[in-house]
Amino acid sequence: MAKVKKSPWLLHYDGSSCNGCDIETLACLTPVYDAERFGVVNTGDPLQADIFLITGGINTQNKSVVEQLYQQMPWPKVVVAVGTCACTGGIFKDCYNILGGADQVIPVDIYVPGCAARPQAIIDGIIQAVELFQRRSDEHEEKKKGAAHGHHH
């Protein structure tokens, strides 16, 4: 099994939020926290990403964008919702245009609460996402092998 967990690449998308979590996420890459120690790369391209890190809630306008970005990411992939807004819609939840958290449109795997979420919590969330990413990758590989040998799982 390939050790994919050493190379988690993020796609960071900021939905309806106050930008607090957005900034905290970027803070993870600064010298103080240095998420690149774990091989994290903040890529801007869904085709190259493994972990979809979403901050802020879903509104009527970004719904289709989030859906499409998720679809463009190649399998295996993991979704991390960072901050209260991404988890539930947060303080904006009752606004006329807000649909709720990220799980309203795509399957969310890891929830990182906080308003704003702290970098330590975000990194912790990423580490958990990485484990899941590894598991999914292993399954994916097995399935590929199975298909090659004619088995069906």
Added chain:
Amino acid sequence: MIEKIIGVAAYILLAQLVGGLLDGLDRKISARMQGRVGPPLLQPFYDVRKLFAKQIVGVINSSQAAMLYSYLLLMVFSGCIFFAGNDILMSVFVLSTASLFLYFTAVITGSPYNSIAASRELIQIMTYEPAVILACVGFYMASGTFNVSGIIHSDMVMITRLPGFFIAFVFILTIKMRKSPFDVSTSHHAHQELVKGVTTEMGARNLAIYTVAEWYEVVYLLGFVALFVINQQWWSFVLAVVVILAVYFLEILIDNSSARVKYGAMLKWTWAMTLLAAGVNLLILMLIR
């Protein structure tokens, strides 16, 4: 003949290793320059391994991948010509053909970011090509042959005769290695204006292929740098390694301390530099010959 085979085999087998290690070193040193710990030295290999493990994706149709594979194979082929000790000018021509296939890879998708990046890639090719061709001419004038094996068999250190060509070549190396300030088509940095430039529409395996091709290219280019130093003396090989590492470090330093320029500035500066450094050197060589 045996030398040629060894050269080719070594390039095909080792270039990925060396290229990947240098890439890791680059990321480590860059991180240190920015006051970070940085990823492990082997991170680039982890990345490529992961990319191969993922689902194979593409956009439009299979011709994108076909162009990309052609890029990789032509890249390796041009390196093989070089490391087999054959004609350097021919090798450079094949190299530019390989670069064109990278352009095709990007432009064929018809996606906006990728198309702009492709056009810029083409501008980059136009920008650096004169310096590369002139470097070959310089080697020919100093050693009397275009053959790489002939050049390293001459008894002088080329750089003493070709300092201008060397400066011009190192200058364009910044473009070739996609370093700031000349990374106008694709950058290794996380955030840039064109998303991921020419690699925007490459995911998973395609990106892995691209990365490996880039490693081959870097090793080839550094081999070119070494050619300025190597002759038959043992110390010249040591010196070559030192020069390569120094040049590589210089590129990292420039990358981390400069902002991206516009393509116009890139073109003007590079051509001016090529004309000044390589042109004047060429003139002097012709006069003293």
Added chain:
Amino acid sequence: MGVAIFLVCFPLLVAPVMYLIPNDKVRGRVTYACGALIAAAALCLTACWAAGGMQVIEAYDPAAWVDHLILAGEIVLAVIVTILCFKYHRGVISLLAIVPTAMIAFLELRGPKLAEVNAIYVDHLSILMCLIIGIIGVLIVVYAVGYMEGYHEHHTGFVNRKNYFFMVLFLFLGAMFGFVLSLSLLWIDLFWEITSVCSFLLIGYTKTDEAIANAFRALWMNLLGGTALAVGIVYLGYRTGNVALQSLISLGVAGRVIAVIPIALIAFAALTKAAQLPFSTWLMGAMVAPTPSSALLHSATMVKAGIYMLFRLAPAMPGTTTGMMVSLVGGFTFFMASIMAISQRDAKKVLALSTISNLGLMVACAGVGRPETIWAGIFLMLFHAVSKSLLFQDVGATENATGSRNIEDMHGLMYRLPRLAIFMFVGIAGMYLAPFGMLISKWSALKAAVDNNNIILVLFIAFGSATTGFYWTKWMGKLIAFSHRSGQKESDHMFPEEVLSLTVHAVLMIALCVLLPLISKAYVDPLLVEMFGTYTDVLSTSILIMLVVTICFVFAIPMLSMVYTRNLKMNMKLSYMSGINAGNNKRFIDAMGDKKKIWLVNYYFEDFIQADRMMRYSQIFAAAVLIIMICVVIGGVL
């Protein structure tokens, strides 16, 4: 050597017949038959010459009346030009026809007794030219049959003068054969003038104001060259009493002062014909003519007459001021025209500028005048003739199919008109890509320029090949880019004649590429021996092997990649547009929530380059160089 005479006379005789046939169908049939005959005769000439051991053949001592006929032709031509000049109120230009004709007539009738000269001269170089004219030229004429049909369907505003068009085409073919097969400069001068006038007539075919203006520009520039040629001939005739081209060349090779001025003047004439700066504008203007004439006269053959002349003179070039002038002008033209081509959207303008540019490289090769550069020049000429002719015809057919020859409108042509796009791709690849012959020629030219310490030429080639690559590649990119248009297959409305001609060209292109080493050994090396008297191994064995390997790889790699990836199971994703694709890759959702089409355009640097201004400045510079150099040459002799 009856075949050679047939090659010259037959097209000239067919020409009036063409004019007299009113029916399109019949004329088409006759054109095919005559074209086939001409091509067969060219091949037959080659075969006869090869059977004779590929020796130089000088034959046919003409009777006095034939010489008089030539003179009469010259006078008739001058009269026609004069009448046309006055008809269109450009009387001054007629001086350029009357004065040289008068001079030539005076030389022949009142001048010193000229040595007897054989009429026909056949060697490697003229055979090569005959093959280019006989095969490429005839193919273009065949293509023209179908093309002109479509042309008049689309351009109903122009008077249909197809019979006239074909008459001039055949006239031109005959004149070209005459030009490359003649030994006497007096004959060469006549055929030279005929090609100039044919070009003039074809450019003015549509009789629009623009066409007429451009036609006269082409006329005066070419006649200026013709005048220089005539002055050179008269000077030569008076000083030596021998107007054979070969004797002039041997005088030049021997370094005799007497040859300096004629060679400089003839080289000057060749520069005008080859549309070098400052005379490039006539070729640009010539693009208003229907495509077959652009392909035939202004790319594949007529402009090559200038190159042919320079190649002939090449052995006398090295180390002379004339050689310096020619290589400087050629190199400068190569570089400047390639920069100007970057800023053009009109496909035919790009082709015109790239023709000028490539001719510049050949001219520069001739100016250096070493065996290696002539070797390179010959291959440049060969590849250029085939791929340019292919490209011109293809662009013409594309214009007939889509109504536009703007390169931007060719976006995604590979998906809409695949047949035309593939031919275009092959043609463009042949112009500059490895492993096609252009590359190895450039290699050789660069090496020779370095060997001859020609630093300016080295710089021109290094920078010029970069700019050349740029404008070709971005065009190729347009063809294969995923279409923001319909992407539906369309009909290309091609007539069978056009398909035939395009296919033969493409096959020829690839065959030339594969057979390059063979052609070099079997043909071009003997040509150089004939020309320079020494044998130089331009392609060493190691380079040869390298070349063959490269050719195989560069062909095989994309093919294999194509096959391999086609079978790869791939998950297709939408392309990246910040997540706002409107369901596919052709539209996105804009800030107002509306669907908007994406539209992709290439870089043209129009602000930066400003082709018109650049052309003017380049012309001034090149004219200054020419005038100064010619003054130096003449001053050096006097």
